[in-house]
Amino acid sequence: xxxxxxxxxxxxxxxxxxxxxxxxxxxxxxxxxxxxxxxxxxxxxxxxxxxxxxxxxxxxxxxxxxxxxxxxxxxxxxxxxxxxxxxxxxxxxxxxxxxxxxxxxxxxxxxxxxxxxxxxxxxxxxxxxxxxxxxxxxxxxxxxxxxxxxxxxxxxxxxxxxxxxxxxxxxxxxxxxxxxxxxxxxxxxxxxxxxxxxxxxxxxxxxxxxxxxxxxxxxxxxxxxxxxxxxxxxxxxxxxxxxxxxxxxxxxxxxxxxxxxxxxxxxxxxxxxxxxxxxxxxxxxxxxxxxxxxxxxxxxxxxx
Numbered sequence: 001x002x003x004x005x006x007x008x009x010x011x012x013x014x015x016x017x018x019x020x021x022x023x024x025x026x027x028x029x030x031x032x033x034x035x036x037x038x039x040x041x042x043x044x045x046x047x048x049x050x051x052x053x054x055x056x057x058x059x060x061x062x063x064x065x066x067x068x069x070x071x072x073x074x075x076x077x078x079x080x081x082x083x084x085x086x087x088x089x090x091x092x093x094x095x096x097x098x099x100x101x102x103x104x105x106x107x108x109x110x111x112x113x114x115x116x117x118x119x120x121x122x123x124x125x126x127x128x129x130x131x132x133x134x135x136x137x138x139x140x141x142x143x144x145x146x147x148x149x150x151x152x153x154x155x156x157x158x159x160x161x162x163x164x165x166x167x168x169x170x171x172x173x174x175x176x177x178x179x180x181x182x183x184x185x186x187x188x189x190x191x192x193x194x195x196x197x198x199x200x201x202x203x204x205x206x207x208x209x210x211x212x213x214x215x216x217x218x219x220x221x222x223x224x225x226x227x228x229x230x231x232x233x234x235x236x237x238x239x240x241x242x243x244x245x246x247x248x249x250x251x252x253x254x255x256x257x258x259x260x261x262x263x264x265x266x267x268x269x270x271x272x273x274x275x276x277x278x279x280x281x282x283x284x285x286x287x288x289x290x291x292x293x294x295x296x297x298x299x300x301x302x303x304x
Contacts, residue, residue: 152291
């Protein structure tokens with residue numbers, strides 16, 4: 001299948017304006033808000049990945065048409081979906097993927113630490129292609145999946161906010177810091193609004209003691225994206241993506257204008273996690289730093 005080929009299956013739709021509804025139409029804490037489309041067509045990149053799959057059904061409440069894109073097959077288009085294959089490093093494919101799109105939820109790219117070659121292609125070149133395509137098509141709002149690994153070398157004893165300088169814990173974190181800076185440039189120069197979500201650990205449930213601080217439930221991830229899509233003025237914003245966990249290293253006071261109110265919490269898993277894990281070695285940098293195991297990965301050598 002060519003990279004730009006689209007498979008489409010749309011339901012009958014009531015026309016929805018691409019522009020945002022007035023702010024009074026939204027109540028960020030109600031089910032009505034979650035089910036009210038804010039855009040006609042939203043592009044979800046990385047749709048075949050873990051978070052992409054979790055968002056596929058959830059994001060349908062935010063739009064009339066959900067366009068799914070990935071470098072691998074996303075499966076057949078379901079009702080109100082479009083499916084498009086696109087390699088983020090392929091500028092023509094990315095340009096085609098953003099045609100007639102009102103907003104982008106960018107979950108695509110490499111999502112783990114590793115050699116720089118693949119990260120360079122997917123996360124740096126891919127981010128550039130995405131923002132250039134958005135500029136050319138007039139797309140004005142992007143939700144960018146950044147990462148807590150942008151600030152992974154801060155201590156777990158510190159509380160940081162969006163004004164703290166990046167301290168990436170690996171090449172993956174460096175790539176996400178680049179994406180944040182790139183999105184800042186495209187906002188300042190071309191007025192493309194972006195929410196950089198520094199996603200913590202988004203899984204069905206937390207896996208270890210570190211995730212008691214970093215866990216973000218799938219439903220809270222969707223609540224956060226919904227808030228970013230619907231807030232009247234997004235600007236260029238950085239927000240840490242975590243549920244309402246009692247233990248937290250992140251202060252989101254700089255992003256109150258987004259209106260994110262997490263509902264879930266890692267606290268309900270605490271007793272079980274403590275029962276099945278051993279006490280940490282407090283001298284270990286993996287335990288000391290917010291980035292966890294990523295602070296000890298590498299080096300990865302030159303690009304082949």
